[in-house]
Amino acid sequence: MGNTFGKLFRVTTFGESHGGVVGVIIDGCPPCLExxxxxxxxxxxxxxxGQSKITTSRQEMDNCEIVSGIFNGLTLGTPITILVHNKDFCPQDYDEMKSKFRPSHADWTYETKYKTRNWQGGGRSSARETIGRVAAGAIAKKILKQFNNVEIISYVKQVKNLRxxxxxxxITFEEIENNFIRCPDQKVARQMISLIEDIKKSNDSIGGVIECVVRNSPQGLGEPVFDKLEADLAKAVMSLPASKGFEIGSGFKGTLMTGSQHNDEFYIDxxxxxxxxxxxxxxxxxxISNGENIIIRTAFKPTATIGKKQKTVTSDNIEAILSSKGRHDPCVLPRAVPMVDAMVALVLxxxxxxxxAQCKILK
Amino acid sequence: MGNTFGKLFRVTTFGESHGGVVGVIIDGCPPCLExxxxxxxxxxxxxxxGQSKITTSRQEMDNCEIVSGIFNGLTLGTPITILVHNKDFCPQDYDEMKSKFRPSHADWTYETKYKTRNWQGGGRSSARETIGRVAAGAIAKKILKQFNNVEIISYVKQVKNLRxxxxxxxITFEEIENNFIRCPDQKVARQMISLIEDIKKSNDSIGGVIECVVRNSPQGLGEPVFDKLEADLAKAVMSLPASKGFEIGSGFKGTLMTGSQHNDEFYIDxxxxxxxxxxxxxxxxxxISNGENIIIRTAFKPTATIGKKQKTVTSDNIEAILSSKGRHDPCVLPRAVPMVDAMVALVLxxxxxxxxAQCKILK
Amino acid sequence: MGNTFGKLFRVTTFGESHGGVVGVIIDGCPPCLExxxxxxxxxxxxxxxGQSKITTSRQEMDNCEIVSGIFNGLTLGTPITILVHNKDFCPQDYDEMKSKFRPSHADWTYETKYKTRNWQGGGRSSARETIGRVAAGAIAKKILKQFNNVEIISYVKQVKNLRxxxxxxxITFEEIENNFIRCPDQKVARQMISLIEDIKKSNDSIGGVIECVVRNSPQGLGEPVFDKLEADLAKAVMSLPASKGFEIGSGFKGTLMTGSQHNDEFYIDxxxxxxxxxxxxxxxxxxISNGENIIIRTAFKPTATIGKKQKTVTSDNIEAILSSKGRHDPCVLPRAVPMVDAMVALVLxxxxxxxxAQCKILK
Amino acid sequence: MGNTFGKLFRVTTFGESHGGVVGVIIDGCPPCLExxxxxxxxxxxxxxxGQSKITTSRQEMDNCEIVSGIFNGLTLGTPITILVHNKDFCPQDYDEMKSKFRPSHADWTYETKYKTRNWQGGGRSSARETIGRVAAGAIAKKILKQFNNVEIISYVKQVKNLRxxxxxxxITFEEIENNFIRCPDQKVARQMISLIEDIKKSNDSIGGVIECVVRNSPQGLGEPVFDKLEADLAKAVMSLPASKGFEIGSGFKGTLMTGSQHNDEFYIDxxxxxxxxxxxxxxxxxxISNGENIIIRTAFKPTATIGKKQKTVTSDNIEAILSSKGRHDPCVLPRAVPMVDAMVALVLxxxxxxxxAQCKILK
Incomplete structure (x- = not known):
């Protein structure tokens, strides 16, 4: 039941990796938006x-189709539905995973919870599900841009030990899109790409950290005490596949400072x-947002699906060896960058x- | 509008630090629970x-009163209301904060968003709000205990650089309650307490990390794709005052490993x-929970309110110097331990x- | 779990008839409202x-206390909590109902669902629960008044066969408050009062219909397709105790007309x-509201609790005779008038x- | 933002009459259902x-396609998406309605609220939207059937003055499906059909009442105080196009009885x-449901769109004459019968x- 995100700008994604379609419905979008x-x-x-040599080789153009909610180029205020058809199926690649659970993947927990699962390409737990998030995020970003010229920019901050x-x-958007890994430090970017290529050859995988900055952030966003802005941001990115940690501002390092070192002095500009x-x-x-740049970081673990042989068990409770054949990313980070962008946009x-609704009705 | 947490076990907290009452309503509690x-x-x-020498000196017994939802010692299935009256008011201590915003506190953002605020003791942004969370968490823990003997145990893992x-x-509950700081490593606990005492004397503050383990965790909890269990846990603890980061399992350190090092091998026990x-x-x-112990960590920054002089601005947009008089904790961690316990219990x-509801109706 | 109403202006009521307190929390109220x-x-x-000779004789002044969310006379934007203490308890009056279920009341269904209940004064199913609704409605009405001078006026349209x-x-508010029954047709009002007095003497009860008109209704309210304004109004009043039917505009009588007779012609004023x-x-x-007066009607059945002897069964599954002693209204309508007002205000x-939120953000 | 119905069994519909697709997503469906x-x-x-001579002549086979959530014939527990492609477009029929608002239709209120609308075939306000409701209702009915052999049977009770x-x-399902109008009283059914044919010839329309009975109703459903079962049923059917009134049990007629006449005596069977x-x-x-048959009635007004000439206004605020050309039903009732079935099933x-969730977790 957890496939809807947001309270007013409501996004519901659907679809399995090897089902016919993945997509999204957005309800609550303001009308008359181009x-x-x-x-x-x-x-x-x-x-x-398939966008570069360091991502999975599955070839999907992911062409989207808007089938409701837009008329003459404008949003109607009714639900917007966006579909993307899955094309490049290889269910046979997943035959082995029909019975053998991939370690640290969702195979076994889905099976345990639902007593059934679509084992082809990970089914619903596949990162293909994030297509709907990214599509909805594009609309959210347009609203934010139109409201206050808000800019949301994510990039790879760390891959394994490369920072x-x-x-x-x-930082500019162009500096990020300048290389496959989406890291604006061009020198380190080259090292990261080279590291990922090596890891790919060894049938293994790696992870890292994505940082996201929001510039021209509106003041006053966030609803204490439970729907604090950082709480909803944390939930948003921790719902992405492979995420293991979240920080805002000083984050874990901030715990090493004293209050007098850590507090942000106010001044009049x-x-x-x-x-x-x-x-x-x-x-x-x-x-609540104070108008300064919002800065968050998300940790992504190394991809669970790897070609290397691993010990696992089967659905018949027998120990077994698995070497996964399905196409997969040696490092999720370059493709996770637009996912983080999207989730942050949805929250904002x-x-x-x-x-x-609450603060402008009586003004 | 963000004062309710949970979808079925719904918790709504209310009350300001120096208002008459703080409390909580719990809707959706199973009936017939003692x-x-x-x-x-x-x-x-x-x-x-006021529970120890390393916490704030505000003296509140926080005696709770259940005023609805229980009859003859059993929950009725109707909303449970729990009230705690504020007693030890010192509004005069906050006179200066009426106009001067505390750096890195909620004073200014509340003012900006709502154009008004209760400046006495931080109003709604005070940690007194968490009384409602802890009260509701006590009930959640009882349900979890009764269902599967679930144990939720939080403790201080790090204070500043002391780990x-x-x-x-x-770890046992007794080992944690054995000292003021709630750290089960008794030797490091003593160092932590001593460090906090020093910091207090210097009118400064420090932060740290709380770890929480859930034992006898039920399998199958969590609702992909947005309400993944770790996403809701992240939101839960990131909604606590002063939290700046969240990790599950390997967390940020997991980004330094390869997939073959990081994956958790399955076996048959x-x-x-x-x-x-x-x-x-x-x-x-x-x-989705797999039945192994759930392990999360939350970073808490040093308390924003400190006695040391700080540069700030006033509500009239004038730069000023503030040295806070209000009573406050030099380190929030010992009192945040039961808050983390409670938030984790509410999520579970x-x-x-x-x-x-979803998985047992047709079995 | 059904004790919260509304999506943004969120109202949660709590409390049992003979518990200590009944009340309400309102979350999402705009700030800076007096x-x-x-x-x-x-x-x-x-x-x-106890307000007149035709209502129950239970004596409650229902003095309310605001214990959070207001500071210096203004709403803070944080949850507003309003408490009313129950005073005039007579639990002994309900001794018989501890075991004997009142026909057409909530006694048995609560017992069946929750396997327990507070049998004193109907517990949560008592109309005392509506105190919270009326209190919240007072705030909603003030917002609507301030926004567009919206007027919500309910009155008794029918008592039994008296129309x-x-x-x-x-119609004016004064005409309605001019008599105990709250019917603006003063002549019929006297007949209604007289009829209720007779029914009371005979230990029986009667029902009727309340009509509500909203004047200066804003245009554009209502969210198709499920949260149509009439759908939410229907839910709102059908959640009131003793309601059995709902109509808007032509209602059931409209089914006797043809389209050309029924359609409302447009013109330019x-x-x-x-x-x-x-x-x-x-x-x-x-x-969606079109700015014309909103007109709805709600049918209320005769009060279920009556003094007359009735056949029933006990919690031990034995047939029995009950003549209820608890104090109750011979006709709920005069007191239901402010409840309908309140529910309509909450919806609007x-x-x-x-x-x-949706339609003004990009303008 | 009102396009989702339900709290746990969550149904979101989307699509416009002449957009490419209409459909539905169901989130929260139990897994392993065939x-x-x-x-x-x-x-x-x-x-x-187009199913009979008394409905609109628009020819749509409404073939549905399930594109997610089912694998090997079983529900996965993930969102189920069902699409129906619109085929028989006649946008030109609606050219006149581009500028002229149909009296008592949604044209003007959509325009007023959203400042834009899809005028082709009524866009989102078209009854084509209910395809998604009926599709989701089919799944809900299957769950209810499997749980307790629940039967939901709606039928036409009244057309204009024919009762x-x-x-x-x-009543049996076969008796209802025995004639075009879906009225189990075969003699009156013939009169109704004949009346509708006459009305159609005169370019006018009529309305009526649909009754729905739920047999083998489970006990204990309904969540006081706001989400009472009758309140949610009222909302459900009042969200259907053209509905104007709702009754449960004795309804408006019950207001003519005394309590002693109206109360339902308990007995032991x-x-x-x-x-x-x-x-x-x-x-x-x-x-809360007591296990007896649930009986509700819904009033439907005469179809707003009629061929007869009507006075109206244009989007340029000029008075005008409209005779609608678009294909439409002279009486919505026969096709509204499965819609009522569906909405009742979704609520239950x-x-x-x-x-x-609430009442079985600790048993």
């Missing part, structure tokens, strides 16, 4: 498999606005509508 | 201020059950009911 | 028992606005916020 | 246009079960899951 398939396709292309040096306040000198808060204080857009 | 104020008071006592050595699979040899997954795979209990 | 206990008490007084003649477009000549639609078309206020 | 397109097509065929004589406790002698309650007491199935 949206075309081109807006959405741009982001889907950043997510699609990029990045200034989140300055040249235009008379209240600002903070530092941004260890990561753009959110007390669960939903909270923007919530703020508008 | 609950008394004693069950709840036990946990509230672990959270209450405890702990085996989450073995002596009773014929499917188990994993390691637990880097932290008890959840594909968003809600997901238990969701699992029961 | 609210005092006087605003709320006015409406509670219209609902309270009032009323022009909903002209003297100020250039689009209006309808007739209002068989009842102010809502296609699930919630939809106002929803409209604001 | 479902095929045949199960769903059966009900869609009862709803489809059928029906015993809801005995031959198998030792508690039953009621009469059923004026309509199977629900205190908001959702509440069944809610009951299972």
């Amino acid at each position: 949206i075309s398939e081109i807006d959405i396709q741009k982001d889907l292309n950043r997510r699609r498999p 990029a040096v990045v200034n989140p306040n300055k 040249s235009t008379g606005n209240i600002r903070t000198k530092t941004n260890r808060s990561g753009g959110i204080q007390g669960g 857009c939903d909270h923007l509508l919530r703020w508008q | 609950i008394s104020e004693i069950d709840i008071q036990k946990d509230l006592n672990r959270r209450r201020p 405890a050595v702990v085996n989450p699979n073995k 002596s009773t014929g059950n499917i188990r994993t040899k390691t637990n880097r997954s932290g008890g959840i795979q594909g968003g 209990c809600d997901h238990l009911l969701r699992w029961q | 609210i005092s206990e006087i605003d709320i008490q006015k409406d509670l007084n219209r609902r309270r028992p 009032a003649v009323v022009n909903p477009n002209k 003297s100020t250039g606005n689009i209006r309808t000549k007739t209002n068989r639609s009842g102010g809502i078309q296609g699930g 206020c919630d939809h106002l916020l929803r409209w604001q | 479902i095929s397109e045949i199960d769903i097509q059966k009900d869609l065929n009862r709803r489809r246009p 059928a004589v029906v015993n809801p406790n005995k 031959s198998t030792g079960n508690i039953r009621t002698k009469t059923n004026r309650s309509g199977g629900i007491q205190g908001g 199935c959702d509440h069944l899951l809610r009951w299972q």
Whole structure:
């Protein structure tokens, strides 16, 4: 029952990896917004498999089709439905996984919970499900852009032990799209790509960290005490496949400081606005955005599906050896970048509508 | 609008620090469960201020009163309301904060969003709000205990740079309650307490990390794709005051491993059950609990309110100096331990009911 | 789990008839709205028992206390909690109902569902629960008034076979409050009161119909396809104790007309606005308010609890005779008038916020 | 934002009349339920246009396609998506409605609210939207059947002034499907059909009443105080196009009785079960089902779209004359019968899951 995200800008994804279709419904989108398939396709292309030598070789163009909610190029205020047909099926690649559970994957827990599962390509637990998120995120980003020129920019910060040096306040979209790995530190990017190629050859996988910055963040978003903005952001990215950790602002490192070192001093800037000198808060204080850049980081584990032989068990409770054949990414990070963008956009857009409802009705 | 948590086991908290009352309503609690104020008071006592020399000196006994939903000692299936009256008010301590915003606190963002705020003791952004969470968590824990003898045990893992050595699979509740800081590594606990005392004297504050282990975790909890169990756990703890980061299982460190190192091998145990040899997954795979211990960590920043002088601004947009007088904790961790316990219990209990609804109706 | 109403303006009621307290939490209320206990008490007084010779003799002043969410007379944007303490308990009156189920009451279904119940005064199924609704409705009405001078006026249209003649477009609040029964047709009102007095003497009860008109209704409220405004209004009043039917506009009588007779012709009024000549639609078309007066009717059955002897069964599955002693209304209608007002206000206020969120964000 | 129905068995419909596709997503369906397109097509065929001489002449086979959520004939527990492609478009028929608002239709209110609309065939306000409801209802009915052999049977009770004589406790599905109008009183059915044919010839329309009986109703469904079973049923059917009124059990007529006449006496039946002698309650007491047959009635107004000339206004605020050309039903009732079935099934199935969650977890 957990396939809907958001309270007002509501996104429901559906579809299995090797079912006929994956897609998304967006309910609650403001009317009269210009949206075309081109807006959405741009982001889907950043997510699609087969886009470079360091992603899975599954070939899907992921062409999207909007089948409801748009008329004469404008949103109607009714549910927007976007479909993407699965094309490049290889169910036979998954024959072995029909009975053998991939370690650290969703195979066994789905089987345990539902007593059935679509074992082809991971079924619903496949990252193909995120197509719907990315498509919806493209619309959310357009609303945010139109509202306050909000920019959401994610990039690879770390792959295994390789760390990029990045200034989140300055980075451009072009610097990120400049290489396959989507890391704006071009030198480290090359090392990361080379490392992923090596790992791929060894039939193994690696993980890393994606950082996301939101610039021109609106003030006042977030609903304490449970729907604090950072809480909803944490949920959003922790619902992505392979994510294992979340930080905002100073994050885990902030625990090494004292309060007097950590607190962000307020000052009045040249235009008379209240600002903070530092941004260890990561753009959110007390669960509400303060207008400074929002900065979060998400840890992604190494891909669970690997070609290397692994010990596992079968659905008949027998111990067995598995070497997975299905096509898979040696490192999910380059394709996870647009996923993080999308999830952050969905959270912000939903909270923007919530703020508008509660805080603007009597003004 | 964000004051309700959970979908089926629904918890709504209310109340300001210096308003008359703080409390909670729990809707959706199973009927015929034995609950008394004693069950709840036990946990509230672990959270209450003034419990030791390393917590705030505000003196509140936090005596709770159940005013609805229980009859003859049993839950009725109707909403349970629990009230705690605020007693030890010192609004005058906050006079300065009426106009001066505390750096890295919620003062300014509340003011910006709502154009008003209760400045006494932080109002709604005060940790007093968590009384309702802890009270509701006590009931959730009882349900989980009764269902599968589920144990939820949190403890302080790190204070500033002091790290405890702990085996989450073995630790007992008594070892945690054995000292003020709630760290089961008794030697490091003493160092932590001493460090907090020093920090307190210097009018500063520190933070750290709380780890939580869930033992006898039921299998099958979690609702992909958005309401994955780790996503809801992340949201739960990231909604606690002062939290800055979340990890499950291997967390950020897991990004340094390869897939073949990171994956948790399956095997058949002596009773014929499917188990994993390691637990880097932290008890959840594909968003669904696998029955292994759930292990999460939450980073808490140093308390924002400190006695040291800080630069800030006033509500009239003038730069100013603030040295906070209000009573506050030099380190939130010992009192955050029962809060983490409670939030984890609320997530698990809600997901238990969701699992029961979808997966047990046709069996 | 069904104790919360609304999506954005969220109202949760709690409390049993003879428990300590009944009350309500309102989450999502816009900030900076002036609210005092006087605003709320006015409406509670219209609902309270013992207000006239034709209501129950239970004496409750129903004095309300706001214990959170208001500071210096203004809403904070945080949850507003309102409490009313139960005073005039007579649990002994209900001794017989501990084991004997009242026919057509909630006694048996609560017992069947929850396997326990508070049998004192009907527990949660008592109309005392509606105190919370009326209190929340007072706030909703204030928001609607401030937004567009919206007026919500309910009145008794029919008691048993006595029908009032009323022009909903002209009626005033004073005409309704002019008599105990709250019927603006003063002549029929006297007959109704006299009929209720007779019924009371005979230890029996009667029902009737309440009509509600909303004037200065905003245009554009209602969210097709499921949350159409009339659908949410229907749910709202059908959740009131003793309601058995709902109509909007022409209602059941409209089924006797042809389309050409029933359709509301559009025209341009003297100020250039689009209006309808007739209002068989009842102010809502296609699930969305059109700005004409909203007109709905709710049928209330005769009170289930009566003094007359009735055949029933006991909790031990034995047939028995019951003559109820508890104090009760011979006719719920006069006290149901403010309840209908409140429920209509809650629906409109919630939809106002929803409209604001979706339709005003990009304007 | 109102396109999702249900809390646990969650149904989201999408699509416009002349958009490419209409359909539905069902989230929360129990896993391992056998479902095929045949199960769903059966009900869609009862709803489809062009099925008889008394319905619209639009020719749509409404063939459904399940594109997610089913694998090897079993539900996966993941979202089920069902699509129906629109085929028989005639946008040109609606050219006039592009600018002229149909009286008592949704044209103007959609325009007012969203500032845009799909004017072809009514867009989202078309009854084609109910395809998704009927498809989801087919699955809900299967769950209810499997759980307790629950039967949901709707039929036409009244067309204009023609009233059928029906015993809801005995009626069979075959008697209803025996004629085009779906009225089990065969003699009155012939009169109804003849009346509709006459009305069609005169370019006018008529309405009526549909009654629905639920047999083998489970006990204990319904969640006071707001989500009472009758409240959710009222909302469900009042969200259907053209509905104007709702009754349960004795309904509006019950207001003419005294309490002693109206109350349903309890007795012990031959198998030792508690039953009621009469059923004026309509199977629900205190908001919770008591196991007796649930009986509700819904009033449907005459179809708003008629061929007769009508006065109206244009989107340029000019008064005008409209004679609608689009194909439409002279009477919605025969096709509304499966819609009522579906909405009742969705409510019961959702509440069944809610009951299972709260009331069966600790047993």
